[in-house]
Amino acid sequence: MPYGFIKHLEKRGFSQVTLIGYEKVMGQFFSYLAKLYPEKKEPFQISSKDIKDYIRAQEEKEKSPSTINKELAIIKSFFNYLWEIDKVPVDPAVKIKRLKAKKLVELNTFYEELNSLLDPILTHKDYPIVRKAIYVLALKGLKYSDFLFKKDNVLISNTQDQVEIVLENRTILLSGQEASIFIEFYNQSLFNSSDFVFTSKIYLKRKNDFGNLENYGPIQLMTILNHLKVISSDFNLGENLTLTIFRKSIAYFMYTKQRESLHSIAYKLGIEENTALIYLKLITESTAEKTY
DNA sequence: ACCGGGGAAGCGACCCGTAT
DNA sequence: ATACGGGTCGCTTCCCCGGT
Numbered sequence A: 001m002p003y004g005f006i007k008h009l010e011k012r013g014f015s016q017v018t019l020i021g022y023e024k025v026m027g028q029f030f031s032y033l034a035k036l037y038p039e040k041k042e043p044f045q046i047s048s049k050d051i052k053d054y055i056r057a058q059e060e061k062e063k064s065p066s067t068i069n070k071e072l073a074i075i076k077s078f079f080n081y082l083w084e085i086d087k088v089p090v091d092p093a094v095k096i097k098r099l100k101a102k103k104l105v106e107l108n109t110f111y112e113e114l115n116s117l118l119d120p121i122l123t124h125k126d127y128p129i130v131r132k133a134i135y136v137l138a139l140k141g142l143k144y145s146d147f148l149f150k151k152d153n154v155l156i157s158n159t160q161d162q163v164e165i166v167l168e169n170r171t172i173l174l175s176g177q178e179a180s181i182f183i184e185f186y187n188q189s190l191f192n193s194s195d196f197v198f199t200s201k202i203y204l205k206r207k208n209d210f211g212n213l214e215n216y217g218p219i220q221l222m223t224i225l226n227h228l229k230v231i232s233s234d235f236n237l238g239e240n241l242t243l244t245i246f247r248k249s250i251a252y253f254m255y256t257k258q259r260e261s262l263h264s265i266a267y268k269l270g271i272e273e274n275t276a277l278i279y280l281k282l283i284t285e286s287t288a289e290k291t292y
Numbered sequence B: 001a002c003c004g005g006g007g008a009a010g011c012g013a014c015c016c017g018t019a020t
Numbered sequence C: 001a002t003a004c005g006g007g008t009c010g011c012t013t014c015c016c017c018g019g020t
Helices: A002-011 A016-036 A048-060 A065-084 A107-122 A129-138 A144-148 A176-189 A221-234 A243-256 A262-269 A273-288
Strands: A154-156 A162-166 A171-175 A199-201 A216-218
Touching: A002 A016, A002 A065, A016 A048, A016 A065, A048 A065, A107 A129, A107 A176, A107 A243, A129 A144, A129 A176, A129 A221, A154 A176, A162 A176, A171 A176, A221 A243, A243 A262
Parallel strands: none
Antiparallel strands: A154 A162, A162 A171, A199 A216
8 A cells, every 4th residue: 555554554553454454445445536537646636525425435335334434434544644744735534524323223112113023033933043042132131241141150940931041240030932932042052062052153264273173152243143133134123233222222111111210220231320321312312313 | 056265345342542 | 521433353244266
């Protein structure tokens, strides 16, 4: 990449992977400009409009806002660098704003909606049991790190109709259909060698890591998100069904419909009151504003 | 036609610094 | 003090290619 940009980043201790990413994005950006302007543009000839157009072009390619924002961040740091070394008199990128993240789903009724799907999902013929178990727990507001509980942390009642899962800072209770789905999954998990109940295949491509490769490790976030993605597309829930959305809708539901105190919401979600407050704040803002 | 490998693209969470 | 946004990371999925 020109002007020693990559070298500069290298000195700042960015990892190889990151550098490659930067190079790729800048390459993309410049080849976009090259198509627009047959003769090569010097950096100081690149205008804010060029950058905005580039962003728009990426939007048309249907990249998600977060990807585009990431690219914008890279472009910004490139021009910031050029500005610092006096290669450009003005930084054309500095004023350009990030895209707003896509509007969240209608949160005010979202928990009820998610909850009403529980039954169809749990009785779904084609869904693997792990997907059902994930949904059950997501609906309880587990965050990613909560999913990493071990087999020892699961207590099943003698009558096999109640389950307690002991998490770091709270305990989850399951009963009825939820419990029986979970127990089924749990029993199945006993066959894998890992301590974890939820597992993912470990990626084999790990440099300098010979031997000692276990096949299964703690479940990866993306594994969870993928299952949620399938569900969300099958049930038309809009694209991003993340654990955070579950948690936010739960918080919102408890706050508005059940009139629960901040304290008890925080307790039930296993977070600090501050954080719970932020959840609710974000919600009220995002329902108020129409982004995008 | 079908696979498996390997690289590229896409993505979201997390962490942390900076602005307000 | 808090919100915001940039930077980094690790993973999945997509896509292409070469071998069967």
